[in-house]
Amino acid sequence: MPKRKIRVYRSYTMKLIFLGPPGSGKGTIAKILSNKLNYYHISTGDLFRENISSATPLGKEIKQIVEHGQLVPDSITIKIVKDKIDTLENKDNFILDGFPRNINQAKALDQFLTDITIINFLIDKEILIKRLSGRRICQSCGEIFNIYTFPTKEKGVCDLCKGILYQRKDDTAESLKVRLKEYHLQTKPLVDFYSKSNRLNNINASKEIDKVEKSLMEIILKN
Numbered sequence: 001m002p003k004r005k006i007r008v009y010r011s012y013t014m015k016l017i018f019l020g021p022p023g024s025g026k027g028t029i030a031k032i033l034s035n036k037l038n039y040y041h042i043s044t045g046d047l048f049r050e051n052i053s054s055a056t057p058l059g060k061e062i063k064q065i066v067e068h069g070q071l072v073p074d075s076i077t078i079k080i081v082k083d084k085i086d087t088l089e090n091k092d093n094f095i096l097d098g099f100p101r102n103i104n105q106a107k108a109l110d111q112f113l114t115d116i117t118i119i120n121f122l123i124d125k126e127i128l129i130k131r132l133s134g135r136r137i138c139q140s141c142g143e144i145f146n147i148y149t150f151p152t153k154e155k156g157v158c159d160l161c162k163g164i165l166y167q168r169k170d171d172t173a174e175s176l177k178v179r180l181k182e183y184h185l186q187t188k189p190l191v192d193f194y195s196k197s198n199r200l201n202n203i204n205a206s207k208e209i210d211k212v213e214k215s216l217m218e219i220i221l222k223n
Contacts, residue, residue: 013090013092013093014039014092014093014117014220014223015092015093015094015096015113015115015116015117016033016039016094016095016096016116016117016119016220017095017096017099017100017109017116017117017118017119018030018095018096018097018098018119018121019118019119019120019121019187019190019191019194020119020120020121020122020123020205021121021123021128021180021183021184021187022132022179022183023123023128023129023131023132023135024121024122024123024128024205025121025123025131025149025205025209025212026097026119026121026205027043027097027144028149028150028209029121029209029212029213029216030043030095030097032209032213033095033213033216034095037093038093039093039094039095040088040090040093040094040095041094041095041097042081042084042085042094042095042096042097042099043097043098044077044080044081044097044098044099044101045098047080047081047084048062048066048072048080049142051080052066058076058079058080061076062076074102074104074105074108077099077101077105078105078108078109081096081099081109082112085112085113100190101186101187101190102186102187102189102190103189103190103193106190106193106194116199117199117201117219117220117223118194118199118200118201119201119203119216119219120191120194120200120201120202120203121203121205121212122202122203122204122205122206123204123205123206124206125177125180127206128176128180129173129176129177129180130148131146131148131149132171132176133171133172133173133176134146134147134148134149135167135168135171136152136156136165136166136167137165137166137167137168138158138160138161138163138164138165139163139164139165139166140158140161140162140163140164141158141160141161141163143158143159143160143161145158145159145165149209150209152165201219203215203216203219
């Protein structure tokens with residue numbers, strides 16, 4: 001596998017919101033930018049896990065909700081994101097990944113954040129299904145890899161902690177088609193909401209990660 005060229009950028013202050021289905025590459029791009037531009041990468045999934053493992057009052061509530069197979073209410077999700085942003089040393093330099101997920105969350109976000117840049121990751125369905133079916137997750141630390149786009153140095157072993165990798169049961173082609181249909185039904189109103197206010201920036205996430213990164217940097221440089 002050829003080595004990916006490393007681009008180095010000077011610092012650009014920006015509050016970025018990443019929208020896109022699982023497997024669109026938004027998490028990978030967020031990690032790249034957080035390393036190169038010193039952006040904070042805020043993932044709602046990570047925040048939920050951190051609070052659960054730390055047994056915070058919110059974490060205990062989230063754990064109970066998840067164990068009953070229910071969705072975490074907007075009120076809790078909004079609070080946990082706002083609390084995280086309030087702790088940041090630089091509140092103008094971060095990426096929100098996985099939030100907002102609906103118009104209610106988007107409107108709440110507008111109450112405590114201004115001058116946000118929305119990036120919508122568009123990707124071909126067949127490419128997305130291939131990416132997700134290649135996804136592997138570390139049993140120990142939860143780091144995500146991909147046998148097609150982000151392989152580990154040693155097959156089946158995490159690069160970070162040497163834990164064993166596994167494939168989620170719902171990362172099969174048929175399950176993914178159902179999940180993607182649900183995702184688009186849920187997020188179309190959100191995409192329309194940001195589009196109407198001229199805040200939506202679409203990028204082609206079907207391309208290689210290097211090219212997606214370049215497209216995103218062009219948007220950052222223009223803003």
